[in-house]
Amino acid sequence: MPIETTPVLADAHSAHRAHGAHSPQSAHGAPGTHGAYGAGPAPDADLVAVPFGPGPTAPASAPWLESPVPVDALLAHYEAKGEPGEVVEVPTVRDGGGGVRRVLFYGVGDGSAAALRKAGAAVARRAKGRASLSVVVPSEGDGAALAEGALLAAYAFTVGNGRSKPVGEIVFVGGDERDLKRGEAVARAAALARDLVNTPSSVKTPAWLAEQAKAVAAGSGLGVRVWEESELGEFGGIRAVGQGSISPPCLVQLSYTPENPRAHVVLVGKGITFDTGGLSLKPTEGMKAMKTDMAGGAAVIAAMSALAAFDAPVRVTGLVACAENSISGSAQRPGDVITQYGGRTVEVLNTDAEGRLVLADALAYAHAELDPDVVIDVATLTGAAKVALGVNLGALYATDESLAADLVAAGEAGGERLWRMPLIEDYREMLDSDVADLANVDRRMSGAAGSIAAALFLREFTGGRPWAHLDIAGPARAASDEGEITKGGTGFGVRLLLRYLTAAS
Template identity: 65%
Template sequence: MPISSYVLLPREPSLREAPDLEGEAGTEAPAVTSVAVTAELFAVPFAADLAPEVELPLPTAELLAHYEAKGEAGEIVEVPVAVGEAVGRVLLYGIGDGSAAALRKAGAAVARRGSGRDAIRVVLPEGPVAAFVEGALLATYTFRIGEAKATPVARIEFVGEGAEAEVARGEVIASAVAFARDLANTPSSIKTPDWLAERAVEHVLAGTGTGTANGSRVGASVRDEAALRSGRFGGLLAVGQGSVSPPRLIELSYRPEGATRHVVLVGKGITFDTGGLSLKPTEGMKFMKTDMAGGAAVIAVMGALASLDVPVRVTGLIAAAENSFSGTAQRPSDVITQYGGRTVEVLNTDAEGRLVMADALAYADAELDPDVVVDIATLTGAISVALGKGLGAIFASDDGLAAELTGAGESSGERLWRMPLIEDYVPALRSSVADLANIEAGSTYGAGSITAALFLREFTGGRPWAHLDIAGVGRSGADEGVLSKGATGYGVRLLLEWLSSRPA
C-alpha cells in the first residue's frame, strides 16, 4: 500500500454521535466498503469555531493554555475523551499561518500520529485544503518487500463541506508522488530499462486511476535497442552497451484540446549505476537504484496531467539505461556520436547521465519543436555538497523560466535554488579529439554541477531550457514530515504546480 486510503465525509455533530455511513461513496478514491462509525483518533484544528465537532473535557482555549500550545504548523495536543464505554483521543492540531506549506506540514504531522491504527478522522482546516490532504497522504507512504515492521494509519477520513475538488487534487498529487517513489525504490534486479518502459506506458495510458485520461489526449511509445541504433541515439547505446538489459527511450505525450504551447520534460532514467569501468566504490553504489528518480518524476507527472486538466501540451522523454561494466562496456577515451551528430569524448564512464540525456534533448530540439524544455536528473554528487539535502538546483537559460519554476517550487514545497551557468567554464569541456568531453578536460575549476549543466545546454538548440539537478533531494535518509526513507519523488509536485499554472 503506497499511501493510505481516504474518504471525504460531511461535517458531523460530534465524535460521540457519528452516524453509520456504510456504503458511503465518498470521492473517487480507492474502493471503500464502509466507513467506521467511530475512528480511533479524531483530529481537529486549534481554531475555536471548529472545536464543537467534539465534546472535550475542558474548553479548547483552556486546554491549549495548559499545554502552552502556540498553534504552530504540525504542533499537536492530544486529549482523551469518552467514546461510549471506550476511550478515544482527540488531536488538536496547529496550522501555523495557514499557508500551503504550513497545512502540508500539519497534515503530515496528523497522519503520522495515526501510525498503526485502523483509521483517523480529520476535520479539514480552512485554507488550501489540497496541501493538507497532500501532506497527510504522503506521510503515510510506505515501500517494503515483505512484512512491514511499522504500518501507517490504514484509512484517513477527512471531514468537511465543499472541499471535494481540493481533496481530489491533493489525492492526485500525492498518488503521483507515491508512484514516482515506488518506481525509484524498486530494486534494480527487477527494474530494467524495459521494465521501466512497460510501467511508464501502463501508467500514462491508465491515467492516475480517476478515469479522466483517455486515448485522444495521452499516448506512449518506446524505442528499443534496434530503433535506437537505426535512429543513431549514440549516447543511450554507449551507456547501455555494458549491460545485458538494453536501453530504451520512452516517449509519453499529453495533448489537451486547444493547447498551443508545448513543453518537453526530459528525465534521466539510469536504472542502476555502477559507474561503468570508472567503477564507483561500494558506499557510492548502494543507492544507485534511485538514479532514475528524474525519469520517475517525469513518468508520474505525465500520468497526472489529464486528471488535473493541465491546459498545456506536454511530452515526456525518459532516457533509460543501465550503466554496468563488462567486456562490452564503453571505455574511458571512447568517442561516441550523440543524436544529431555531435561527438563526445568519454573521459569518465560514471558521468553517464548527461550522455543519455543529451540524446533526448537533441531529439526534442530536432523533432518535437517545443516552446520550453525542462530536464530533471540525479546528475551530480557535487550539487549535494553545494546545496545539501533541502534544496534542488536549477540552471536555466531563461530568467523568466527560472522565476516560474522557482516560484512553483516555493508553492509546492519543493524548493529550488538558482545556480549560475558560467560561460568562462565552457572551455573546460573542449576535447582535442571530439566536439566535447563529458567531464572537465584538464581544468582546475572543479565545478562539476555547473559544467554538467553546460554540457546539457549544448544539446538544447538555444531553446528556453532549465535543468533541475536533484541528486541531493532525490533521496531521504529518514521518515520525517511528508518524506519517507528512500526515494522522495522530488520534482513531481513542483512540475505539476508549474504546468497547471501555464497558459494553454
C-alpha cells in the first residue's frame, strides 16, 4: 500500500490574492502551504519581519511598528549588529491598539544575495509553527534571494503526521514583485527536487520516477520519452545495473526547445532510486541514505521544470538514467563484462560503482544522437568527493575552461558552490582492463583518487564534446537544518543549473 507523503513549501501568489500556484505535489497530491505578496503586513499576521543593519533598512517608523520604545533604542538594547541571520524579536502594538504583535527585526548585512538568502531563511525558521508571517522586503538588494531563502527554509517533507510544522503563510511586503516571483520559481523547482529525493524507495521505483518526470513534462510544456525494458537493448549499463531488481530500469528524456535557441545543452542525471551496492554490498550505515542516490536525476527534472518560466534561451535535453541497484540471483557480478551504448566494453570490478555505468550509456547516447554543444552530468557519484570537499561544496570536473568558469560563477551566485577538481591524465591508466576496453574502477582496487577516476571514466563516453561532471555526493543530502537547507534531500544543483541555463537571457 502506498505511503502518504506530504511535501510542504510556504510559497506565494499575487498581491490581490487571486488563487496562486501551490507547492510541488507529492505522488498523492498533498498540497503545500501558501502565501502572498502585498503592499503592507497582513492585519492578522502572527509575525512581521522588518530588515535592519548596515545594509538597506526599512523605515524606522510605520503604523504597524507602534512601540513605546523607539526602534533604534530597541536594537541598541539588544546589541543588534544587523548581520545576516541575526533576528531580534520584540513585542509591538497591533494596528488600532487591539493587542500585541511580535516583530522580528532581521539583519541584512551588506544586502548581497548571499546575505539576504541567509536572512530570509532565518526569519522563516523563527516563524516555524506560526500561521502567518509578513516579511518587509529591503528597499535595495536582491528580493529574489530573500524570497528563495525564506521559502526553502519553510520546506518540510513528512510521512504521515510528521512533527515538522513550518510557517503556514508568508506575505512579502514591498520589493519588486518580478524579483520575488523569480525567487519563488527557483525555490519551487528546488523543492520539487527535494520531494523526489525524500520520497521513500518503497514508493520510488524507476517507473515511479519516470511517471513524475512525465507529470512535470505535462505541467511545464516539455517533450518526454521513456525507454522501458524491451527498448533498452543498446543501453547495456542501465540494463546491467537494474537486472538484479524486481523493478525494471528505464531511461527518461525531457526536451525543452525555445524559439531560435542559441545552443543545445544536454543535462544527464543519475537516477539510482535505491543503491544496495549490488553484490558488492554496502554496510547498513552506508545504505541508510541511499534513497537519495537519484539526487542528480532529481536536479535535472526539477531544473527542466522551470526553464519555460524563465524563458531560457537555449535548447535543453534532460536525460535521467533510472535503475535500482539491488541483489538477487540475477544481479550482475564482479568480473562481468558489459557493453555500453555505442559498443565500448566495461569490466565491472565493483558493482557498487554503478552510477557511472548508467551515466555512461546516457552520455554516449547524447553524443551519438543529440549533437549537443555542451554536456553536463550531475550525480551523487563517489564518497571520495565528500571526503575531499565535505558537505558544502560540489566537485566540478570539466574539459572546457569557459564552461567550468560559468558553472562556478552560477554556483556562487545561486548559493550552491562548486570546487574545480583536476582531470589528471596520469590516472587514466588505472581504468585499463585486461579483458575489456575499460574497468569501472581502479583495477588495482586501491581506492585512491576515486572521484577523479570516476570522472575520467565518464569522460570516455562524451565524444570529446565540451563536458562538465558535477559530483554532488556531499551537498545533495543534509543531516540537519542549516540556513535554507533542510534535513534530507537538499535539491543541490537546481539553482546553479537554472542560473547557468538562463544566464544568456
